[in-house]
Amino acid sequence: xxxxxxxxxxxxxxxxxxxxxxxxxxxxxxxxxxxxxxxxxxxxxxxxxxxxxxxxxxxxxxxxxxxxxxxxxxxxxxxxxxxxxxxxxxxxxxxxxxxxxxxxxxxxxxxxxxxxxxxxxxxxxxxxxxxxxxxxxxxxxxxxxxxxxxxxxxxxxxxxxxxxxxxxxxxxxxxxxxxxxxxxxxxxxxxxxx
Amino acid sequence: xxxxxxxxxxxxxxxxxxxxxxxxxxxxxxxxxxxxxxxxxxxxxxxxxxxxxxxxxxxxxxxxxxxxxxxxxxxxxxxxxxxxxxxxxxxxxxxxxxxxxxxxxxxxxxxxxxxxxxxxxxxxxxxxxxxxxxxxxxxxxxxxxxxxxxxxxxxxxxxxxxxxxxxxxxxxxxxxxxxxxxxxxxxxxxxxxxxxxxxxxxxxxxxxxxxxxxxxxxxxxxxxxxxxxxxxxxxxxxxxxxxxxxxxxxxxxxxxxxxxxxxxxxxxxxxxxxxxxxxxxxxxxxxxxxxxxxxxxxxxxxxxxxxxxxxxxxxxxxxxxxxxxxxxxxxxxxxxxxxxxxxxxxxxxxxxxxxxxxxxxxxxxxxxxxxxxxxxxxxxxxxxxxxxxxxxxxxxxxxxxxxxxxxxxxxxxxxxxxxxxxxxxxxxxxxxxxxxxxxxxxxxxxxxxxxxxxxxxxxxxxxxxxxxxxx
Numbered sequence: 001x002x003x004x005x006x007x008x009x010x011x012x013x014x015x016x017x018x019x020x021x022x023x024x025x026x027x028x029x030x031x032x033x034x035x036x037x038x039x040x041x042x043x044x045x046x047x048x049x050x051x052x053x054x055x056x057x058x059x060x061x062x063x064x065x066x067x068x069x070x071x072x073x074x075x076x077x078x079x080x081x082x083x084x085x086x087x088x089x090x091x092x093x094x095x096x097x098x099x100x101x102x103x104x105x106x107x108x109x110x111x112x113x114x115x116x117x118x119x120x121x122x123x124x125x126x127x128x129x130x131x132x133x134x135x136x137x138x139x140x141x142x143x144x145x146x147x148x149x150x151x152x153x154x155x156x157x158x159x160x161x162x163x164x165x166x167x168x169x170x171x172x173x174x175x176x177x178x179x180x181x182x183x184x185x186x187x188x189x190x191x192x193x194x
Numbered sequence: 195x196x197x198x199x200x201x202x203x204x205x206x207x208x209x210x211x212x213x214x215x216x217x218x219x220x221x222x223x224x225x226x227x228x229x230x231x232x233x234x235x236x237x238x239x240x241x242x243x244x245x246x247x248x249x250x251x252x253x254x255x256x257x258x259x260x261x262x263x264x265x266x267x268x269x270x271x272x273x274x275x276x277x278x279x280x281x282x283x284x285x286x287x288x289x290x291x292x293x294x295x296x297x298x299x300x301x302x303x304x305x306x307x308x309x310x311x312x313x314x315x316x317x318x319x320x321x322x323x324x325x326x327x328x329x330x331x332x333x334x335x336x337x338x339x340x341x342x343x344x345x346x347x348x349x350x351x352x353x354x355x356x357x358x359x360x361x362x363x364x365x366x367x368x369x370x371x372x373x374x375x376x377x378x379x380x381x382x383x384x385x386x387x388x389x390x391x392x393x394x395x396x397x398x399x400x401x402x403x404x405x406x407x408x409x410x411x412x413x414x415x416x417x418x419x420x421x422x423x424x425x426x427x428x429x430x431x432x433x434x435x436x437x438x439x440x441x442x443x444x445x446x447x448x449x450x451x452x453x454x455x456x457x458x459x460x461x462x463x464x465x466x467x468x469x470x471x472x473x474x475x476x477x478x479x480x481x482x483x484x485x486x487x488x489x490x491x492x493x494x495x496x497x498x499x500x501x502x503x504x505x506x507x508x509x510x511x512x513x514x515x516x517x518x519x520x521x522x523x524x525x526x527x528x529x530x531x532x533x534x535x536x537x538x539x540x541x542x543x544x545x546x547x548x549x550x551x552x553x554x555x556x557x558x559x560x561x562x563x564x565x566x567x568x569x570x571x572x573x574x575x576x577x578x579x580x581x582x583x584x585x586x587x588x589x590x591x592x593x594x595x596x597x598x599x600x601x602x603x604x605x606x607x608x609x610x611x612x613x614x615x616x617x618x619x620x621x622x623x624x625x626x627x628x629x630x631x632x633x634x635x636x637x638x639x640x641x642x643x644x645x646x647x648x649x650x651x652x653x654x655x656x657x658x659x660x661x662x663x664x665x
Contacts, residue, residue, distance in 0.1 A: 017521040018397055018497050022635040027614040031267060031281040033241035033288045045637045073521065075398040078431060078497070079635060080614075081333040082239060083349035104401055104433055105333060109349035122517065163365060165224025175351070177250070180359040183219060183227060187255075187361055190218045190229055 001114045003173035007095055008141040008152070010067035012059055015129045019072055020079035021106065025088040027080075038084055039091025060092075064136045069096045071128050071140075076117075077106025086113045096142050098149065100125045111166050112175065118142055118149050118160045127154055144171060205472025207369050208438050209404050212344045212469070216327045218361055225363040231326040232338075233259055233356045234312045237289035238266040238616070239331030243354035244292040254296045256360045261300040261321050262293055265311045267616045270579050270606035273304050282617070296357075310582025310608040313337040313550035317421065318584050320450025324439035324466040329356060334550045334632060335434070336427040340420035341447070342439035342469045344404070347428060367433040368478040370403040371471070374411035376486040381665055383560065384419035385552060385630065385649030387411065388426040389491035391483065393501035401431030403479060406471060411485035412437055417446040418556040425551045426632055429498035438470040490664060493634050493647040494537060495525040500634075504652060504664045510534045528636050529644050530624070537646070537662050544627035545576045545657040546639070547650055548606075549613035552630035553581030555588045557650040562594040564654035564665060570602035571660030577619055578603055579611040603657070615640045628656040 029041045046058050054061040070089065076099040077085060086109035089097060097110065098118045107117045120128075131138045131153040138153040144167060150157040162170075169175065180187075206214070218227040240262075247254065254260065267282045277283040286304065293301040300321075302308040308315055313334055316322045324342040329335060333347035348362065355362050378387060392399075405427055412420065420437050427435030444463060447453045454462045489503035502508065511533045514522045526533060547553075547561050558580065570576060578598065580586040586608060589595050595605060612619040613631035615638065621627045623642025630653050634645035646662065655665040 015520065016524065017518055018499075020497065020633075020635045022614075022633065022638050026637050026641070027266075027616045030238050030616060031279075031285050033285055034245065035242050045641055050641070074517075075401070075431070078397055079333065079428075079633060081331055081335075081347035081349055083242075083331075083351060086349070101398055101401070103398065103431055105347055105349060105428075109351065112349060112351035126517075163224060165221045165363075176363045177246075177351075177355055177358055179221070179363065180227065180355055180361050181252075183361070184359065186218050186227070187229070187359060 001173045001175050004095065004114060004116055004144055004170045006141065006143045006145070007068060008139055009069045010137060011069040011071050011098070011128070011132060011140050012065045012067055013129050013132045014059055014070060014072040017073035018075045018078055021077060021082050021085040022079055024077065024085040025082065030082060030084050035087045037091065038088035039093065042088040042092045065132070068094055069098060069140050069142070070094045071098045071125070071132070074099060074101040074122070076102050078103040081105045083109045083113070086110045086115060090115050098125070098128065098140065111170065114170065116142065116144065116170060120149060120158050120160065124151065124156060124158050127151060127156065205475040207471045207475045207477060208342060208406055208436060208469055209344060209369050210475070212325055212327065213366060215325070221363065225365045227361050228327060228364050229361055230329050230356050231259065232261065232321055232328045234316055234328070234330035234335065235260050235262045235353065236266050236312050236330070236332065237264045237285050239350050240353055241285065241288045241292065242350045243357055244296065246354040247357055252358050254298065254357045257296060257298050259360060260298055260357065261316060262289070262298055263302040263309055263312050263315055264289055264304050266610045266614065268304055268609040269617050270609050270611045270619055273607045307583050310584065311550045311553055311610055313425065314553055314581035314585065317341065318450070318582060320447060320453035323447060323453070323462065324443055325469050329362060333428040334425050336432070337421050337425040337550055339424040339427065339434050339436035340417060341443055342436060342466070344434060344436065346434040367404040368402055370400055370405045370432070370479040370481070371477045372405055372407055373409040373480070373482040374407070374485040375409050375482060376411060376484050377414065378411055378485050378488060381651065382488055382490055383649045383651055384415055384422040386491045387485060387488055388423045389493065389498065389501040389647060390488045392426060392430045392498050393491070394483065395430045395481070397429060397497045397499035398431040400427070403432050405432045405435040407435060407437050409485070413440070416556060417442055418554045421554070422551055426498070429632060439466050490652050491648065492537060492652060492662065494529065494531055495522070496528055496634055496636050498632065498634060498647060500525065501647070504662065505538050507534055507536045508532070538664060540662045541573065541660060542628050542646065542656050542662060543573065543575065543625040544621050545574055545653050546579070546612045546627055546629040546631060547653055548577065548579030548581065548611055549631035550581065551632045552650050553579060553585065555585050557630065558585065558589050558594055560650045561654045562597045564651060565601040565603065565658055566597045568601055568658045570657055573660045574657050576603050576657050577606055577612055579606045580608050582608050612639050614638060615643070628653050628662070
């Protein structure tokens with residue numbers, strides 16, 4: 001997994017609530033047996049017409065907005081446990097998703113793929129949407145070590161929460177399997193005790 | 195996070211008891227290393243996990259604790275023939291190759307008599323027991339919570355963790371109890387209760403929580419009805435849902451192929467009987483609903499929280515808080531509905547009976563009982579998909595097959611089918627489907643498809659009249 005420390009980037013606004021994993025990556029794209037290429041189908045049904053041409057009114061097709069940060073309405077990633085949603089977000093090139101609320105499984109899946117979910121207050125989120133609408137060059141800075149997120153246009157900063165273990169994993173680019181494999185003796189002890 | 199109960203002075207919840215009994219260790223300031231008793235596995239969310247093992251040169255740590263079935267990406271006709279879509283076929287072949295290469299003893303491919311929807315074959319074969327920890331790369335794993343188990347959906351990285359170590363790192367969820375006092379009215383069933391609850395709590399209302407369902411209406415339910423309720427826990431964001439085991443639970447499990455036998459049964463049963471929330475336990479959140487006030491339910495929007503009584507009207511725009519209005523309007527535009535509109539009597543095109551939510555024998559009994567002696571509406575295409583071959587066999591043995599056939603319905607072969615439309619069972623764009631499945635998301639049942647979630651009774655009524663009908 002890639003290390004994550006700080007990131008300053010312009011951002012792409014998606015002010016829709018309850019964006020579910022079927023929107024992030026529709027089920028018909030889940031037939032692959034590897035993790036590659038899902039970024040091309042991120043938000044496929046919002047992004048492409050039936051003939052595969054881009055829908056002009058969808059934000060990912062609007063050249064005004066660019067960046068490695070996706071800012072989305074509350075309850076992002078609800079629905080299915082498909083990690084393909086996290087692979088699609090990561091595969092497109094996003095390193096951070098900012099929202100006022102995330103669904104649990106998506107949050108775990110994102111963290112397991114080096115994508116940082118940042119929870120902000122509804123007011124902070126509303127300001128981000130307003131600021132990027134007036135200035136698409138507006139940027140956000142995310143500092144994982146200090147657990148802060150800054151709207152550089154309005155100069156507002158909020159702190160965000162992250163499990164200390166997951167924070168260490170992201171800062172160092174480690175994953176859970178490495179940890180679990182180091183605990184095999186404990187697992188065998190546990191099994192014997194039952 | 196401490197592994198000790200965070201409420202040392204109070205008793206323990208059912209969730210706490212099972213969680214603590216499966217805690218192997220706790221990462222300092224981090225998640226719990228939780229031992230997993232049973233892992234269910236299907237073809238869509240596992241190939242990258244097996245590939246990960248291969249890349250690390252690992253074996254499956256405890257192959258006997260994993261049950262594998264192909265269900266999500268499988269056809270529901272002509273299963274004896276090669277799968278026509280080459281990409282789907284490759285996924286099924288990969289699943290097969292993984293099962294064989296890693297010596298997985300409980301593998302039920304297409305065509306096997308134990309094949310079927312993962313959350314249906316688990317309980318019916320006796321793999322699911324009270325007190326277990328159960329995971330699967332599928333968010334509806336919460337179904338197994340009906341037996342008094344901690345059961346929840348995981349991502350593929352976590353599937354790899356379980357295959358590699360039979361453990362998972364997981365942050366302890368907060369606890370919630372939802373009580374249903376009183377009795378459900380006649381003609382109101384478990385699916386209605388669940389859709390009602392989700393409409394009250396919203397699609398993210400239980401995020402971060404593990405839910406225990408309790409109260410008279412839950413106690414009165416059969417095991418299959420309880421599975422329907424627990425199945426839908428994720429649709430309000432919950433990590434999982436569970437119901438304390440009782441005599442109905444033990445009766446259901448007893449004698450099934452992989453249930454404990456003899457002395458082991460007695461030993462397990464004694465333990466299972468201790469699995470209930472202590473009277474002085476405190477939940478982080480608690481709700482109480484009067485079950486007798488719940489009507490037959492349908493959804494009108496594009497998430498399962500957008501539900502209402504079948505005779506009610508869609509909320510007006512003014513009734514929605516301002517931040518949510520864009521999403522609400524977008525949702526109704528997709529569905530082709532207006533704010534304030536009534537849906538009863540509205541014409542529909544498809545009916546889908548099946549899925550891990552409502553693909554069990556009792557669901558087919560409810561449907562068949564309603565359509566007996568009636569005829570399917572000509573304007574309706576109906577897909578009746580048993581959850582497993584065992585359910586299919588029972589449909590035939592009980593004479594339901596003949597009732598359904600006489601009423602103009604055909605039976606398909608088991609699988610997830612139109613619930614997520616990974617196979618050819620796709621509802622065409624713009625068409626309305628009354629579905630007994632679990633999600634009405636945009637495009638869930640096919641690009642542009644419009645899903646109205648309901649229980650098997652409302653689905654049966656719609657199939658007969660061709661309209662949204664109060665059964």
